[in-house]
Amino acid sequence: MFNKILIANRGEIALRVIRTCREMGIKTVAVYSTADRDSLHVKFADEAVCIGKPPSSDSYLNIPHLMAAAEITNADAIHPGYGFLAENSKFAQICSDHGIKFIGPTPDMINSMGDKITAKETMIKAGVPVVPGGEGLLQNLDEAIGLAKEIGFPVILKATAGGGGKGMRIVWEESEMDRAYNTAKAEAGASFKNDGIYMEKFVEEPRHIEIQIAGDQFGKVCHLGERDCSIQRRHQKLVEESPSPFMTSELRQKMGDAAKKAASAINYESVGTVEFLVDKNRNFYFMEMNTRIQVEHCVTEEVISFDLVKEQIKIAMGEKISGRDYIPQCHAIECRINAEDPYNDFRPSPGKITTLHQPGGHGVRVDSHVYAGYVIPPFYDSMIGKLITVAQTRQEAIDTMYRALSEYIIEGVKTTIPFHLQLMNDERFRSGNFNTNFLEGFQLK
Ligand code: MV4
Secondary structure (H helix, E strand, C coil): CCCEEEECCCHHHHHHHHHHHHHHCCEEEEEEEHHHCCCHHHHHCCEEEEEECCCHHHCCCCHHHHHHHHHHHCCCEEECCCCCCCCCHHHHHHHHHCCCEECCCCHHHHHHHHCHHHHHHHHHHHCCCECCECCCCCCCHHHHHHHHHHHCCCEEEEECCCCCCCCCEEECCHHHHHHHHHHHHHHHHHHHCCCCEEEEECCCCCEEEEEEEEECCCCCEEEEEEEEEEEEECCEEEEEEECCCCCCHHHHHHHHHHHHHHHHHCCCCEEEEEEEEECCCCCEEEEEEECCCCCCHHHHHHHHCCCHHHHHHHHHCCCCCCCCCCCCCCEEEEEEEECEECCCCCEECCEECCEEECCCCCCEEEEECCCCCCEECCCCCCEEEEEEEEECCHHHHHHHHHHHHHHCEEECCCCCHHHHHHHHCCHHHHHCCCCCCHHHHCCCC
């Protein structure tokens, strides 16, 4: 049993973890940079330790500062949240070396999914479908051209150290390969200090559907249904929902089984997510596995009535999971409310929130760390919070979302609320018939 958990994060997720710890009777330690002195996670934790200057490298990414905070407060576990050090195997290892439980998977598990070629090889061995492509790293341009001809254009080049879109290039025909190969390699090297790239067949107009899983320390694994994250802009998710409007019970069973195979293959411990691309014929392919709690975990929580952070903490304490799978029992949608100007290429809009009214009422959940007078610092992500609605049907969840968005008043900074309002009224969105290209043709009025 943990007595005290240090949360190595900020913003809404730090608050989210503190809330669950409170319910479990576990004490909490917040850490904060000098830019976050007046943040709610600092006020709501039992203790708070300043860990440095505003840049993440001096604070939320600074392992010595975090370990010192954990030592002086006598914390027995660290929850990394998402982003920052959540998928940093070195940090997980250092926690372990200091006798502090990292609430997440082991360093080995993080590494086996962090390198995309390794992850793909592991999935092939485990019998999880992957996108057809080359095996291993591309050695040179000639090999890339030869392989692309074998697979058939279009193909996609990806960074083995990547994820989330960086270092990716789509190649439609042979003449584009030289440029694409060299820019992908250069971008990968600059972004990840690892310029290894590999090739796959490019799946056109796919949906992004991910399966939430949980595994315990005794080898038991279950799945907790899917989330559809196809509404993205430049690899930033804006809206997520569960169930996916594209899902059938047959496909859910198949994807759930594949996700469990993926997790079992690495003896996965903790909550995690297996991301798939799904084509229009409902073929699905493993894309990557996220070894953390995700921003969008809340839609799953709402449709299966389950506290995923509580489950994650219980697994870390060595408790067994029930081992039964869960399927969505209603419909939930999440809109990410960011301090960005949707009329101006989603440019960040940090600053002071002068007026705030958050929505409420039946079927509405707001996960946010902001308050009237709060200043959104320019140093971190621009999320103000997440608005989640839940109802019996997708139509009703969308109607509730529109109503809740209409009640949401945020003054002082620009927000993505106008974008979401228009999206909730968009015929194509409402029909459920869309893919990851949807926002390319979306014009904000
Ligand atoms: C793909 C793909 C099509 N075919 N791989 C984007 C982020 C990274 N996780 C992988 N991504 C993609 N990989 C193959 N073989 C299309 C994408 C992709 C995408 C995926 C999910 C959500 C939005 C996307 C937007 C553009 C490209």
